[in-house]
Amino acid sequence: QMPGTARHDRDMAIQAKRNLLETTDPVEKLRLLCLARGSAGIKGLGKVFRIMDDNKSRTLDFKEFMRGLKDYGIMLDKEEAQKVFHIFDKDGSGTIDFDEFLVTLRPPMSNARKEIIMQAFHKLDKTGDGIVTIEDLREVYNPKHHPKYLNGDWTEEQVFRAFLDNFDSPYDKDGKVTTEEFMNYYAGVSASIDSDIYFIIMMKSAWKL
Numbered sequence: 001q002m003p004g005t006a007r008h009d010r011d012m013a014i015q016a017k018r019n020l021l022e023t024t025d026p027v028e029k030l031r032l033l034c035l036a037r038g039s040a041g042i043k044g045l046g047k048v049f050r051i052m053d054d055n056k057s058r059t060l061d062f063k064e065f066m067r068g069l070k071d072y073g074i075m076l077d078k079e080e081a082q083k084v085f086h087i088f089d090k091d092g093s094g095t096i097d098f099d100e101f102l103v104t105l106r107p108p109m110s111n112a113r114k115e116i117i118m119q120a121f122h123k124l125d126k127t128g129d130g131i132v133t134i135e136d137l138r139e140v141y142n143p144k145h146h147p148k149y150l151n152g153d154w155t156e157e158q159v160f161r162a163f164l165d166n167f168d169s170p171y172d173k174d175g176k177v178t179t180e181e182f183m184n185y186y187a188g189v190s191a192s193i194d195s196d197i198y199f200i201i202m203m204k205s206a207w208k209l
Contacts, residue, residue, distance in 0.1 A: 009038045012192025026083040031105050033074045039188030042105050048072045049098045057093040084195070106184055107191040116200050117186045120207040121179055132167075132177040134160045 016035040023029050034041035048068045061070065062085050069076055076077055076084065088096040088104065109117075124132045126139040134157065143159035145150050154162070167185045168175045186203075193199045203209065 009189075009192065012188070013038055026080045027087055027105070029080065029198060030069075030074070030076060030084055031107060033076070034105065035107070035188065035191050039185065039192070041064060042102060043184060045069075045072050045074070045105075046098065046102045047125060049101075053098070058093075058099060059097050060101075060147070061095050065096065102184070103180075106187040109187055109190050110196055112196050113186075113199055114183070115188055116203045116209070117183055118179070118185075119209050120203055121182045123207055123209065130179055132164065134164065137163060 013036050016032040017019045020029065020032045020036065030199075031042070034045050037044060045068070048071050049064075051069070052064050052068050053060065061091070062082070066078070066081055070082060085096060088101050095200055121132065124136055124140055126132075126136045137160045137171055141163060143156045143163075146154065148154040148162075149156065149159050161175055164175055165173055167182050168174065184200060190199055193202065
C-alpha cells in the first residue's frame with residue numbers, strides 16, 4: 001500500500017458523506033456515494049457492472065444499470081438514476097458505455113495533479129511501453145522490506161502482485177497496470193486532498209520524485 005493512503009481514504013470517505021448532504025447534481029451524488037466507500041469505490045462499481053455485462057458488450061441498459069447500483073448497495077431513487085443514465089447515454093441509444101461512464105465519474109483533477117501522477121507512472125514504467133508490469137517493478141520496488149515477505153507468508157512475486165493489485169482494474173487483475181488504471185486509482189486518492197500542493201508533496205514523497 002502506498003504511504004498515507006489509508007488515512008486519506010478515511011478522510012475522503014468522511015468528506016464525501018458530508019458533501020452528499022449538499023449536492024443536488026445526480027452525477028456528483030453518484031460519485032460521492034462511490035467515494036464514501038473509499039478510493040477504490042468507483043472501481044468497485046465498475047466491477048459490478050462488468051460482472052453484469054453477460055453478453056460482454058461493455059454497455060448497460062437502464063435495467064442493468066439499476067440492478068448494478070442496487071447490487072453495489074448504492075441507493076439512488078429511480079428518478080435520479082434515470083437522470084444519471086440520460087447524462088451518460090449521449091446518443092440516446094438506451095445504453096451506456098461503461099468505460100466512458102467510469103471515466104466521467106472519476107473525480108476531476110487539475111493538470112498539476114495529472115502531471116505528477118504521470119511522473120510517478122513513468123518512473124514505474126521502466127520499459128516505457130505504457131504498461132507497468134512485475135518486470136518494471138523489480139527495478140524500482142524492493143519487496144524484501146514487505147512484512148509478509150519478512151515473515152515468509154509471501155514470495156517476492158506475491159509482494160509485487162499485491163502492489164500492482166492496488167492499481168489494477170478489479171474485474172480483470174492481470175498483473176499489468178495501464179495509465180488509465182493508475183489515473184483512476186489516484187483520482188480516488190486525489191478526491192480526499194483539497195490542496196494541489198499537498199497532493200504533489202504526497203506523491204513526491206511516496207514515489208521519491
